[in-house]
Amino acid sequence: MRPELQTDPEGVRYRDLNRNGRLDPFEDARLVPEERVADLLLRLSLEEKIGLLFHTVIETGPGGSLLEGPGVICKTGTREVVLGKHLTHFNVHALGGPREAARWSNALQELAEEAPHGIPVTVSTDPRHGFAENAGAGFAAGAFSQWPEPLGMGALRDPAACREYAEVVRREYVAVGIRAALHPTIDLATEPRWARQQHTFGQDPAVVAELGVAFLRGLQGEILGPGSVACTAKHFPGGGAQKDGEDAHFPYGREQVYPAGRFADHLEPFRDAVAAGVAAMMPYYGMPVGLELAGGPVPEVGFGFNRRILQGLLREELGYDGVVLSDWELINDNHVGDQVLPARAWGVEHLDPLGRMELMLEAGCDQFGGEECVELLAELVALGRVSERRIDESAARLLLVKFRLGLFDDPYVDEGVAAETVGCHDFVAAGLAAQAASVTVLNDPRGLLPLRDRGIRVYVEGLAAEDATALGTVVGRPEDADLAVVRLEAPFEPRSDLFLEAWFRAGSLDFPPGLPVRLSRIRASCPLVVDITLDRPAVVGPVIDAADAVVASYGTSGPALVAALRGQARGRLPFDLPRSMDDVRQHPPDQPGLDDPLLPCGYRWERPGA
Template sequence: MTRAALETDPGGVPYRDLNRNGRLDPFEDPRLEPEERVADLLLRLSLAEKVGLLFHTVIECGPGGAVLEGPGAICKSGTRQVVLGKHITHFNVHALGTPTEAARWHNAVQELAEDAPHGIPVTISTDPRHGFSENAGAGFAAGAFSQWPEPLGIGALRDPATAHRYAEVVRREYVAVGIRAALHPTLDLATEPRWARQQHTFGQDPHVVAELGLAFLRGLQGARLGPGSVACTAKHFPGGGPQKDGEDAHFPYGREQVYPAGRFGDHLEPFRDAVDAGVAAVMPYYGMPVGLELDGEPVPAVGFGFNRTVLQGLLRDELGYDGVVLSDWELINDNHVGNQVLPARAWGVEHLDPHARMQLMLEAGCDQFGGEECVEVLIDLVAQGRVGEDRVDESAGRLLLVKFQLGLFDDPYVDEAAAAEVVGCEEFVAAGLAAQAESVTVLHDPRGLLPLDDGPRRIYVEGMSAGEASALGTVVDRPEDADLALVRIQAPFEPRSDLFLEAWFRAGSLEFPPGLPVRLARVRAACPLIVDVTLDRPAVLGPVMDVADVVVASYGTSGPALVRALQGASRGRLPFDLPRSMADVRAHAPDRPGLDDPLLACGYRWDPAIVATGSRRQET
């Protein structure tokens, strides 16, 4: 039982006495509309409490689900310090334990928040965590949650019903452990083949991305935000895909977004639909537009989080958006982790100090500072008269509204015992496994080896456990002793590890090392060869296709799911073009969906009837 247990006012209305004054105040009254409750609460809050709402930093779960009292591997401060000392109530969680531990931790943080003057409940958010990739700057492997293909695999299925089902599972598992805000979907278009963020997109086609994004959004939020919803953040406005040279805007060398083909509208399309559907939050990307014009006027070459023309002019005035604008992480201060640094992503305004950067973001239209907890800077800006308290109220009101709509003020707690029954339950795991198998795309099978039958065979495998491969036959140690070989490989990339987070982002060339086709050819000389390539971004696959009997693409697929796919469950289509060469990639305009002459086109899957005509274009 917590201190803010349900009270009953003289009229018989149950409520939580969050400010502990012994009476039912309007912001505590569950009968009132969220907007009325926000208006009442804003009048009661101190400046420090309102300022705390405008920050959204990283938090960690302590051992066994305990509240972490000191700095962690990622978080800068102890939980008590940020919740009660800085009045921050929005947190992005990274590592979680078991479902029971995650729920226990969430409840402990909510109970801690009740010690604040007005007991504002905490909102816990997360990056995607139902796939395979582990990247502290972008998303997490599933762990205890049901495991699905990366969103790119959902894009390969091109099925809004599957996207909606996926989102419903994500919602139920998130809500079970207290996660009420999703820092996704990623509505960027995968138009620059080298860009490192493509696995969390739905692909390159703006219409497919818009359709699947809407299905996902409705699965998490519902028709409107309510006590069972997860509030979504559509990112990265106005489209983070057209990165110069394919470099990522997390890093100084990737700060520029360019539009040589004039296709800005394609990248904006999915966000238009998300805004119309009532997405709770929008996150602008780090990138700074170079050479972009809107309505004949040049857009300032500053990061989108600082860009008033894009946020106030386009998003709010033109598109009519009045929800939360949450900046991407750490635009104000450098982040030092161990002996590495990640400079503040203040692209185009690097010369400004933290005060001026924050002021510019508020003037541009941002409501919340991602990855930051420097509340003293905003309090100082108000004291200096550089930011009006009414501007703080505007953003604080938007953020409180979402909390009220989610029902957090009335009951923020979760059932710790039930969490383990929901998260990773048999039904959800089975649905994820089916989606993994179905998303696999057959790219090349001229001998018609697929689907594999149940006949006896000896099989040689690489990149897959013998136990998983045994479903296809008796596993042997050498290709020379096999009837079939199955080799799983990853799409190529160039390892980097200078800046913090850099090692987790797979960037650079899309070409495989020259020794790989030679080695694969030696395997194929002994027996027929199937190659599965996990595509987190496109790859130059021609040399692999030349030396394999079968090539399939996957986007986050376990061994058992791949077995199902090879036995006939696969139905995925390429979510982006595959290039013939790196020369073609370098010549391609980063903002244009699709290459001039791809090896295989977006929408392609192997079909003997079509391949017989000599065409590798099978777009839908």
């Protein structure tokens, strides 16, 4: 139940957050956010300010209730973490339907009002409008409208379409109380094996920068305000230059290397994000190796611990004064089931948790991602290793975002509006259209596409029969078909030893050697169209040779693929496709583009003479 507003003697309505019976400056919506922050900081206890500097995972209870004990991933019940530890920033994982999500958000804000100064909660999320399900990076759409993965928006190369996509995301997030996005990912997809590419806009620095700003404008608006979602651009200063394409979530992927000297390309999208007023920046886990900038070598420690990168480059050179939120779990080892995963303290593994936290604050971090160890920061202050003034500096930045978002004045949402907004017809239709448009035709020498004749017999693999009926009559054997449509996933090497590892598709980009033989057998019976879902590049030459037409998609439902095959596809490759894995292994990880790709970034099949 939304608490009632109070009225002061002058008739001003306000939320009496500290329950003292009077309108204090931090409760006064007539004042500018900076004035309200200054007033509130003077009132907060050290424990309340410390709580602001932590941002961790939260899970929902059944039916939109609060979870009162540990969850699958979160370690502490909601009441304890909000009122006992004073945390007010949470990354929400699984959500129910729109009404349940809104009900949970309101219950969380009501709980926060019990705290001494009623600081409202900021609920954040990783991307949740696509197809991929990865608890460490993003979630499938569920009740939300479904769009291509950001790679698909990169294939469209259309800033207006990207902004429309972001505006839909904003409206659906706001409807359920999500007011911070832990995206966009504006890294460059320069290492073909890297597992995080599907959430990027591709490899081209100019395209990524332009689409990144369009996305920020769609979520935040021209300025951050009560209708905005605050964005976190990641992963500063660019997470794509991963040695051997391994990911820095894992100890074997901690190194970022720049043998081609292309660090400036990776930085370009972040320069534009700073100029566009992005609310927060997230440095990656990666540790730069052999990187030299003006002034000398960059310390070989993870970017979250790297003062030369955060304080020197981001704060001083780029002039950024927003929030710096670290990536998850840089301080403490993470206990998941029977596994103990080492803290991602690359380059500073020798430090204890106190030393890691102290170094992150010295480097320029404002908030610790995935942590709730408030007692460690309190100990650092008690020991004189971190000053309360340093705590105030970060707390002020974090509070300023809350005030600009209007959370102190009204953090509540309407369940009915949430139900009407999330997944509404217009948003779903727009997402389907974007899915279809993003599909890229890679090869069609026989001119099979677009498919126009509906009176044919169709054999399908990887496409539901009910979706394929829009193309013709579905049959069970290629021998009985006039056309075959086969959907494939991009190749990868399954890994599952460590928590999260199975969700990060890494390793070789080669398809199994028997696949072209099997495709050729289908093709011997009828013309063959193949769709490859690209979450990373793939060595597609053998598939092109074995099929009559090949298209690439980046998160496309069955109906959207059918629409694409019937003429709506207009996407261009967001990255190069390699000729071989030998070419990939010889490619500098920091260089945008291969020296001699099979198909280049920006390519789509054009009919000769068209």
